[in-house]
Each structure stands twice: as structure tokens, then as C-alpha cells.
Amino acid sequence: IIISVLFYKNNFTGKIKKEKVMKNPIIMHVNYCEQGQSVDEMCRKAVSWGFDGIEFRRISSVLKYENQEKYLDAIARAMESSGLKYALFGSPTADLVQPDAEKRKKEIGNAIGFFTSALKRFPLTVVNALAGGLMNPDKNLSSDYQKHGSFIASEKQWQQAVDGFKILGKFAEENKFCFAFETHMCYLHDTPQAAKKLVDKIASP
Numbered sequence: 001i002i003i004s005v006l007f008y009k010n011n012f013t014g015k016i017k018k019e020k021v022m023k024n025p026i027i028m029h030v031n032y033c034e035q036g037q038s039v040d041e042m043c044r045k046a047v048s049w050g051f052d053g054i055e056f057r058r059i060s061s062v063l064k065y066e067n068q069e070k071y072l073d074a075i076a077r078a079m080e081s082s083g084l085k086y087a088l089f090g091s092p093t094a095d096l097v098q099p100d101a102e103k104r105k106k107e108i109g110n111a112i113g114f115f116t117s118a119l120k121r122f123p124l125t126v127v128n129a130l131a132g133g134l135m136n137p138d139k140n141l142s143s144d145y146q147k148h149g150s151f152i153a154s155e156k157q158w159q160q161a162v163d164g165f166k167i168l169g170k171f172a173e174e175n176k177f178c179f180a181f182e183t184h185m186c187y188l189h190d191t192p193q194a195a196k197k198l199v200d201k202i203a204s205p
Helices: 039-048 068-082 101-119 155-174 192-202
Strands: 002-005 027-029 053-057 086-090 126-129 178-182
Touching: 027 086, 039 053, 039 068, 068 101, 086 101, 101 155, 126 155, 155 178, 155 192, 178 192
Parallel strands: 002 178, 027 053, 053 086, 086 126, 126 178
Antiparallel strands: none
16 A cells, blocks of 8 residues: 655644644654654653654664564563554665665665564554655756656656555555655655656556
């Protein structure tokens, strides 16, 4: 199951006040607590600030767990002790715009392996999907976002992403969760229009 969403980041200033009309869970991005906090601290702070869940990184260079099983165990324990309701995962999903077919296959396998392990510990609802960074090699254009991502993607790169996410989408559908493409600069899905194009090409239920 693949859906497309647009995320907006706002400066966080304190505890979230939920209005009665607000029914959707409020998710905190993990970078609010990547200044040396443990997973347990992250979960406790998120709950105390009024968040329902955290979007963790699939691979965290900050937390530096030696393997994904210990990382997921720590999240599961912290969720239970803190009362955090939702664990979501973001970057990286799978780099599907790179040219090496074997590496793309490995990326897909690693993602499926991670989410399979996560599902043994807690349910997944939405996974923030990223198809791999796509940067213009001209360093003088680093801040011109209309010279990266979907603006320079080849038809082959589009097809690679479609083929890869058809596999990931089938896995998600079988396990009753959704992938959501973040509209993020320097990715294939860097605008709402590009994200919709990718979703339409994948054509997953």
C-alpha cells in the first residue's frame, strides 16, 4: 500500500495542545531528540510533550546500535515503559535510483528484513518512504533544488524506483501498513507532483 503525503516542519516550542477535533495521531520526528538522548529518553520526552509516536530512523548514526535487533528491542521496551503508542520509521528506506542492480536488490532485502523484525515487536501503520537521494554532480548547484531530484531523473531511474516499490508495496499490503513518500528536496519525490507521479506509476492498492 503506497500513499503520498506532504510534510511540513514547524519549530517546536513546548507541549502540544490537542483540540477536540484533532483525531489523527501526532508524530514527533526523532531529530527533536538526537542530542545524546537514549531511546528511553526519547520516548519519555515525546509522551511528556504530548506526542503519540516517534518517527525513528531505520538506521541511526546517532544511536549507533551494533545491530538492528538490539535497536528494535530498545524501541519496544521504551514504548512499553513510556506509553508511547506509535513507532514509525523513516530514512533510509531503499536507494533505488543507483545504477547497480545487485545493490538495489540488497537495499530492498534489507528494508524488508528490518520491517519484518519490527513487526514482530509492534504494529506498523505508516513508514516514511524515501527512494534514494538524487543529486546533480555540479557542486555549484547544491542549493538550487530545481536542479536535483525529479528534475534530473532519467526514465530508467523512475522505472527502477517503480519496480522496487512494487515489491515493497506488496510486502506492506500483506502486513497491513502503508508507505508514504515524503516530498523532500533532492529525491525523486521532491514535489507533490513528482510524488503523485511515482505513486501512480507504482499503482499499488
